[in-house]
Amino acid sequence: MGYHRLGVVDIYELVRRYHDGASISKISERLSLARKTVRRYLRKAEEAALSWEEPLPQREKLLDLLRPLLPDPSRACPAQEQFEDHWPELRELVTRETGPLKPKSAFGIVQQKYSLTASYSSFKRFWRSKREELGEADPALTCRFEVDPGEEVQIDYGRMGLIYDRVEKRNRTVYAFIATLSHSRFTFVELTYSQDQKSFVGSNVRMVEFFGGVPRRVVALPHQLSYRSRGVASSPILPAAVP
Template sequence: MVLDPYRWAELRRFRGLLDAGVMSGSEIARVTGLDRKTVRKYLAAPGPVFPPSRVPSGRSRRRLIDPFAPLVDAMLRAGPAMKASVIHERLVKEYGFTGSYQRVKVYVCDARARIAGELGLEPGELAGMHRRFEVVPGAQAQVDWGDEGRILAHVGIAKVYSFHMTLSYSRDPFCCFTTGQDMRTFFDCHHRAFAHFGGVPMTVVYDRTKTVVRRHVAPGEAVPIHPQAAGFAGHYDFDIDVLAAHRPTGKGRVEWQVLIVRDHVLSGRSFSSLAELDAAFVSWVPLRRAQRHRTHQELIGERAARDHAALKALPPSTYVVAERCLRPVGKDCLVAFDGNLYSVPAGRVRPRQLVEVRATKSRVMLHATHPDAAGVTLLAAHARAPDHGVWVVDERHWDGLPTGQARRTTTGETRTAPRTARGPRQQVRTLKDLLNQSPAVDIEVGRRPLAVYEELTRNGPSRQPPNPQEPS
């Protein structure tokens, strides 16, 4: 068998692997789709072997991929970053291609650059390349979430998440574990991270999480920051850096940390609480800081010391993160928030009125959207319920509402007293008083024999009946 230039270029890449003993001739033959005798012939020959580029007849050898080349070019024009494995899969499934994946990969390697030139695309747009950057100590930290799943399901905790912050200069890590990703929890984790590092970096890098970004915008437009995130960053004096959409490599240092913590802290262990998870990470941190990082080739702990020294000092007060939202008031003067019900004063609200809920970690405050005559908007303040399905009610908020204490029932067996004379100003207020004005027991009823009614029945209704008041 005589190899064409494409197959020879593909095969000679394995010469180094064969010489180093990494791969055998049979493995190379299996990967390339060639006969092992052909592999042995071309890779075992001393010195470079250059196969003829033409067959003895003088014509170029036709490759299996050549009839499908226009299809591959069309796929690359539609999706310049399409993987060769995807193209091979579609060629086999939809067009009956019988060649190996390696044949498609070699062709796509050359065709991709040619198609990119036709479309006027930069090489980085095809390969997903990114610019490596380095920062000075204290300049940047990166934040990300990790989903740890049902690691504590056996103790009744359905879902566990890991919060990660990494200092970009030293790669010094911080991690803590939570049961939610709401805004209050998100910035509470920031408090813990800043305390762990002993200061605040100049910039924190986020992806487009809803706790930082108010809404998504088109590429190239300014990203609107959530007011709570802007207030938190202003209090701690750091800048918010939001990545472009679908660019996770912009915070690859913390992305790697999520995987490292899973492998070195969580893998192969069992835990019974969030506190045990946090303690396991804290005990691992000295091991991490004693390692030499493969990128900057220094001990992480030594660079972390310089990183910590350059951080900004923590402010004297803690920023109180309050969730804010509008909720309607029910007819029962209760407002639903976070799966619980909180009361508001009945005299200051009306049904379906919108009130603003401002919730912190421990308190829930309910405010009117407009101040009253005294300029006050606060309607009620409650301790935050620790669980869901709880009623948090101040009984004074229901003052003035019917209590139901005036409702009464009777069987009618008790005989009422005879009617007494009422003064001119006495009024009938209830149905019972109205019925007692002329009790039936006080009326004299005439008595007649049944013969009288029989007489009326025989003679017809035209005959006048006797006066019922006359004695019979």
């Protein structure tokens, strides 16, 4: 999983779920956290004198106890620290006069040499932060492909975070269903607790009602698979161009 800087509500939810009997694997799945991250914060909670055998303090008091466990906001994420340690070597591999390497090749060499655990996606973010130091120009802007009115709508989900559900009296993960008309960029947004089939179909129905019509093609991002509005195609259709 990618690096995600936790907030106090995330840690509270992690602790509450574990205290209620949820397994580390289940907590990892529901909160989109690596299992080692869950274990680390459970260990920190124990060091802060929290007991799994006794009732947890009231919510506000527990939040106050958990705030000292938050990571230092001034500290770089672990992946960035790994690359920073080897920055001189990475820079030399890419800028040397004889046989300079592409950044991706330099990443592969350093990753294998030092057994780095950070992903290539993390490396790309790190490399972008070094563009000015390397004297590299910003990448050229990409030209937007125009789409005719009524031709296409793009849909996607985004994780918004945790919110306290006063009905169920617990924190729940909230997602945003986002639909954008490709021509006008007019957008429909709906918050939901689930991405299951029932929720997905319901969001699409309300999207159509909001827009007042059905686009000819629906593109589901980031996979860029689409289906025709007159019926689901026998196989996914890759759009010719996605703006």
